Amino acid sequence: MQPTVRTHPVLIGGRWRPSLAPPGDLHAFDPARGTPLEERYPISGWPDLEAALSAAQAAAERLGQLPAEARAEFLEGYALRLEANRERLVATAAQETGLPLEPRLNSNELPRTVDQLRQAARAVRERTWTQPVLDTARNLRALRGPLGGAVLVFGPNNFPLAFNAVSGSDFAGAVAAGNPVIAKGHPLHPATTRALAELALEALLGSGLPAATLQLVYHFPPELTPALVAHPAVACVSFTGSRAAGLAIKAAADRAHKPFYAELSSVNPVFVLPGALEERSERIADEFLASCTTGSGQLCTNPGLVILPSGPVGERFAALARERFERQAPGVLLSAAGLRSLEAAVQGLIAAGATLLTGGTRRQPGWRYSNTLLRVNARAFLEAPEAFQTEAFGPVSLLVFADPQRMPEVARALEGNLTGTIYAHSGERDDALHAALSALLRPKVGRLANDHMPTSARVSAAMQHGGPFPATTHPGFTAVGIPASITRFTALQCYDNWRDSRLPPELQDANPLGIWRWVEGVWTREGVNGRAQSRSK
Incomplete structure (x- = not known):
């Protein structure tokens, strides 16, 4: 007789309780082996969601009556608990995602998660995000305040801590602004999300905030999304994930006239100018390899498109990059679905006319894909720019060879991106081309980097982790960087007389x-x- 497998509870109304009439359940996988993990988590139906909505509305009303200091105390208490449970959290996240303990999870992502919670707490105390305006002559005053309802947060698969729906930047920003969060966990790392939510609930109960300031469901059928988004208790939706899934949720939010902030897709073009290659091609090739393969390439700022000068200097760089890509063992991908999607993206690039330089194959054990480079010339790219800007979410990059005089044409054909990068000569040799490209790239990217690869979105008040569509759904906001990221979850409130x-x-x-x-x-x-x-x- 098989032992009974326990299905974990959901966090609704300030307590962990069994799911109400779940239509099914889910389990995570060990991506390094491609094998399922035993723990089961419920797929919530409408009874769970309805209960969470009711509790969230009550929490929103209560939050509006409490001093902001309580929110700061919660965020700081939560950060302390994450640090105290570091070993357990990073071990769980590593098992469910295949991401390395060191340096990725333990030395980078968990400290970043803790830091952004503390930065949010400081912002709550300093009130910078409220942006008070006083017009005493007309006796009009205004500030930014909470939305008066819940923020529905969809967490992504690739950052189990720093972007998790119960601990990440969207969560921190929403709570700092005074809103409760209904978190939709990602099915790839439910145990990590549960462990984080348990610590968050402890911190909530010790802060004086409503216990329903955070509620968690692990998953729900997509057909319930329109009703959930349209419910009066939901004030705003945030999402990080694929373009297809995000646009489906955006359509529901648009129909319900709800604010929707999403990070969708980005190929993050990197222009490497002739002088830079002649000066330091080996070093740039090393940086390119590290950037494209960090996290097995599963970063939203992965350099998926690299524009090189045609001719000997560009060909030499391609050879250097190819040698490095082939020498490094492939990392673990997050899921079997991600592997299939990556294969489809690479085949789509080849069908559009790209040539495979190296890689393009599945590897074992578990879910792995060889480090992959493709190439195409500028003429072909400009004939089908949309097809060649397909995001391949993994250790994949497309090299575009262009005469330097045609590089601005490539820049004009680019879609909106999170980042753009220009590598230039350390002297004046590339100045004219750098100036032309930067002017063209500036309105097309959120963050424009110079002489380093794009895979870093540091938590800073000066960071813009956003950009024009399809990178995000609104170029005026950032998902990283406090206090700016808080303002997404605020309403401008005017007091008259x-x-x-x-x-x-x-x-x-x-x-x-x-x-x-x-x-x-x-x-x-x-x-x-x-x-x-x-x-x-």
Whole structure:
């Protein structure tokens, strides 16, 4: 007789409880071996979602009545718990994703997750994200505040900690702004998500925030998405994942007139100019290999398109890159579905006219794909630019060979991307071409990098991890970088002719919080009419 396998509970209404009439269940896999893991997790039906929506609406109303300090205390308490449970968290994430413990999960991703939670806590205390504006002549005042409903967060597969729906940047931004989160976990790492949510609930119960500030369902049938998104308790939706899935959810959000922020796809073009190659081609080839194969290429900032000068200098670089790609063992992909999608993308590039230089095959054990390079000339690329900008989510890059005079034509044909990169000579040799390309790339990418590969989205107030469509659905916002990432989950709120004592403290004459405000056209921390703030500068 087979032992009974326990199906894990969902987190709804501030407690872990069994799923209500689940239509099915799921389990994760060990990608390094391609074998299933035993633990089962429910696929939630509408009864779970309805209960979560009701609890989220009550939590949103309660959050609006609590001091912001409680949100900061929760975020900091959560960060402390992540650090205290580091070993267990990274081991679980490594098993479910095949990502290496070191340096990826333990030394990079978990510290980044902790740091962005703490940055969000500081932003809550500093109130920079509220952007207070005072027009005392007309007695009008405005600031950014919470949305008054839940943020529905769809977590991605490739960052089990730093972008997880229960711990990542979308989660941190939504909570910092004063909104509850309904998290839709990713089915590739449910145990990691459950472990994170358990720690989050502990921190919530110790902070004074409503326990339903975070709720978690692991999965639900896609046909329930329109009703979920359209429910009055949902104020906003955020998504990181494939373009096809994201656009389907966006259509539901558009029909319901709900804000929708998504990161969808990006090939992140890298232009390597002649002078740069003549000066340091070996070093650039090393950087290219590291960038394209980090995380087995499963990064949204992977350099999927590299534009090289045609002729001997470009051919030499291609040979250097090919030798490096062949020498390095392939990494583990996240899922069998991802492997199939990657194979289809490579075959699509070949069908469009690209030539395979190396790779293009499955490898064993588990889910692996050989490090892959393809090539095409600028003429063919310009005849079918859309086909050659297909995102291949893995250790794959397409080399486009172009006469330097035609590189601007390639730049004009590019879609919107998260990043763009230009490698140029350290002196003045490439200056004219660099200037032409940067002018063309600037409106097409969120982050324009110079002389380094694009695979880094550091958590900084100056970071833009966004860009024009199809990279994201709105070029004016970022998914990384606080306080800017918080503003996605806010509403601009105006107070007209209010008595000073009834205003939020951010807008009161005396500026009791001592924060920066836009008063009569000037940024200042002084109070109105000479009234000094209570907190020192």
